[in-house]
Amino acid sequence: MNAPEVVIELQDVVKIYRLGREVTIPALQGVNLRIRRGEMVAIMGPSGSGKSTLMNIMGALDQPTSGAYYLEGQNVARLGDRELARIRNQHIGFVFQSFNLLPRLTALEQVELPLIYAGGHSRRERRRQAEHALAMVGLADRLHHRPNELSGGQQQRVAIARALVNRPSIILADEPTGNLDSRSGAEVMHIFQRLNRDHGITVVIVTHEPEIALHTRRIVRLQDGRIISDEPVPEPKIADPSRALYTR
Amino acid sequence: MPLGEAVRTALRSLAVNKLRSTLTMLGIIIGVAAVITLLAVGQGVEAYVRAQFESLGTNVLFILPGQLREGPVSVRERTPRPLTMGDMAALKDPIRAPSVLEVAAEVERFARISYRKRETRVQVRGVTLSYFRIRDWGVAEGRLFTPQEVAGQARVVVLGQLTRERLFREANPIGKTVRINNMPFKVIGIMTEKGGGSFGSEDLTAFIPISTAQSRLFRVRTYRGDYTVSLIFVQAVAEDKMDAAAQEVAEILRERHNIRYLDEDDFTIINQKDLITIFGDITRVLTIFLGAIAAISLVVGGIGIMNIMLVSVTERTREIGLRKALGATRQDILLQFLIEAVVLSLIGGMVGIGLGTMGALTVSRLAQGVNAVVTVEAVALATGFSAAVGLFFGIYPATRAARLHPIEALRYE
Structure with missing residues (x-):
């Protein structure tokens, strides 16, 4: 398969939330965005700028009111539940601010979940792939730990491994360092950079922290549901996991 | 998601809340045990009554003086x-x-x-x-x-x-x-x-x-x-x-x-066969009646399951959202919660059958001559009924879980 160069393409995407009969909130008002394979992009904006909505639409968790959204050349905007679930499973890896790990599962079992929903893997195959993904985030020695036995940074790395395991087209991270101390934050950013640089994985990070955004190679700024700037980062910072990300 | 995985997932979630799962099952356990015991005792009594009439001899007619009046209590005429x-x-x-x-x-x-x-x-x-x-x-x-x-x-x-x-x-x-x-x-x-x-x-x-x-x-x-x-x-x-x-x-x-x-x-002929049939019918109706009363407690148990499943869906809203984000379809979520409900009621049913059998044995031991036997049909009925209860009362909570919007579910606190 010859993968298209453009992974994500949004054309005039509009999203309007309806609250009751009369009140409507325009969250996105005509967004055009194109993300190529292997990019590392930060989406920035104050709260209420529509960045979460944009993230949800890119993650196929929500559908735009109008406009087109092509993921790997496929128009996602008019798909049903079953196809959307498949897209989320196969093409998208989510990383959340609050990790969203299931409390009773071991790290290995957390990472196996997307493989279970994908279907078609033997148990041994699932285990092998999950171990591999955990090794990629440096948790090969924490396979059987439960979330309450892991530090915040380690929990977020389990979540990253879970996002990775189905080899998605793109990893979408929503404030991935928001719940972490600066050292764990550096750890997580280091992993994103390494995945992006060494494995060519496309990463989109939604953040409101400029320091985080400066670790990416392109910053898209949103305000009031529109893109107000889209610029490359001249000299991206390199995260050093042995040192704190920044001092507050 | 393959069925085997779905069952494993369901069993895990039930194991998390052992006390709650057990209490929820209790309704079904009591209901099934009551049904099993009462059906067994009913059948035992029926067999006992039949044996009593048969011990009067085979192919026997009884002839009594006077006419038995119709009505609940048979009264002979004054001077037959x-x-x-x-x-x-x-x-x-x-x-x-x-x-x-x-x-x-x-x-x-x-x-x-x-x-x-x-x-x-x-x-x-x-x-x-x-x-x-x-x-x-x-x-x-x-x-x-x-x-x-x-x-x-x-x-x-x-x-x-x-x-x-x-x-x-x-x-x-x-x-x-x-x-x-x-x-x-x-x-x-x-x-x-x-x-x-x-x-x-x-x-x-x-x-x-x-x-x-x-x-x-x-x-x-x-x-x-x-x-x-x-x-x-x-x-x-x-x-x-x-x-x-x-x-x-x-x-x-x-x-x-x-x-x-x-x-x-001015005399009454009683056919032994008729007696057996009449008393057989009476005991059978009584058995069904008692069984039906016991079945009501099964329904109550089912409502208990539904209640707990609804609480569980609310509690696990974020989990549902996450599973959807990871690629679970509506059907996967529906299946997960449905299986939880059915597993609850089925395990309850199994335990209930065990307890009911013990109850039947106790009655057999206490009541001389009445041999309360738990039949295969009663076990099959109880199993089928409890599975059906789980399915019926599980469907509503499971559909509610399946219909949750992933974003709202993920945002739920």
């Missing part, structure tokens, strides 16, 4: 024309009553019976020798009366097991003299044990020749001088001849009693 020895003899007529194999008669009264200082009150039955053949009943010790003793109105008695115990304890009664209403009788035999009967214990009895009872002990005669009897037994030649035998008996008795065309019989 009695049945007599002549009536009994007339029924044994191979030409007019070819379907009749054997006839017997009984005169029974309660009487005091004593041996030395011990005294008890028993049912004294004056019977013909054919009585023992029809009832297929004999002595455990000693002997029955001889035809000569019957003809000669001999004062001999064969005691029931319980009568013997009360009067003699461990001593050997054969050859001893007991007094029935102060009249001396020689004990010649002891009947085999029959067990508690539906009409009082059949073992608390004393059998004497019918002639002795009629002429010496109770003095039962009509104004014409005929000896009367309490009950006539008629044994048909075969099971399928019972209706024919009843018809023949009725014709003979109507003629002997001068009953005109269209007038009612």
Whole structure:
């Protein structure tokens, strides 16, 4: 398969939330965005700028009111539940601010979940792939730990491994360092950079922290549901996991 | 998601809240146990009643004087024309009553019976020798009366097991003299044990020749001088001849009693088969009725499951959102919660079957003669019913979980 160069393409995407009969909130008002394979992009904006909505639409968790959204050349905007679930499973890896790990599962079992929903893997195959993904985030020695036995940074790395395991087209991270101390934050950013640089994985990070955004190679700024700037980062910072990300 | 994984996931979630899962199951456990026990006891009682009626003999008709009134309690007419020895003899007529194999008669009264200082009150039955053949009943010790003793109105008695115990304890009664209403009788035999009967214990009895009872002990005669009897037994030649035998008996008795065309019989013929059917129907209806009441508690248990599943869906909203983000379809989520509900009710059902079986065994042990058996059908019914309860009451919470919007679910606090 010859993968298209453009992974994500949004054309005039509009999203309007309806609250009751009369009140409507325009969250996105005509967004055009194109993300190529292997990019590392930060989406920035104050709260209420529509960045979460944009993230949800890119993650196929929500559908735009109008406009087109092509993921790997496929128009996602008019798909049903079953196809959307498949897209989320196969093409998208989510990383959340609050990790969203299931409390009773071991790290290995957390990472196996997307493989279970994908279907078609033997148990041994699932285990092998999950171990591999955990090794990629440096948790090969924490396979059987439960979330309450892991530090915040380690929990977020389990979540990253879970996002990775189905080899998605793109990893979408929503404030991935928001719940972490600066050292764990550096750890997580280091992993994103390494995945992006060494494995060519496309990463989109939604953040409101400029320091985080400066670790990416392109910053898209949103305000009031529109893109107000889209610029490359001249000299991206390199995260050093042995040192704190920044001092507050 | 493959079914095996779905079941594993469901079992894990249930294991997380062991206490809650157990309490939820309790409703189903109690319901199923009640259904199983009651069905088993009902069937045991039915079998017991059948055995009781069958112990009266095979292919037997009972003829009572008077007409049984309709209504819940059968009441005989005030002054029925009695049945007599002549009536009994007339029924044994191979030409007019070819379907009749054997006839017997009984005169029974309660009487005091004593041996030395011990005294008890028993049912004294004056019977013909054919009585023992029809009832297929004999002595455990000693002997029955001889035809000569019957003809000669001999004062001999064969005691029931319980009568013997009360009067003699461990001593050997054969050859001893007991007094029935102060009249001396020689004990010649002891009947085999029959067990508690539906009409009082059949073992608390004393059998004497019918002639002795009629002429010496109770003095039962009509104004014409005929000896009367309490009950006539008629044994048909075969099971399928019972209706024919009843018809023949009725014709003979109507003629002997001068009953005109269209007038009612002044006697009642009870068919043993009908009795078994009627009592079988009664116990069956009772069983179904009790089972239905028990089934109500199953429904209540199902509502408990639904309640807990709804709470669980609310509690696990974020988990549902996450699973959807990871690629779970609506169907996957639906299946997960549905399986949880069904597993809850099925495990409850299994435990309930175990407890119900123990209950049935306990009842069998406590109630003499009633053998409460848990049938395969009852187990299958309980299993199927509890699975259906889980499915039915699980569907609503599961659809609610499946319909959750992933974003709202993920944002839920």
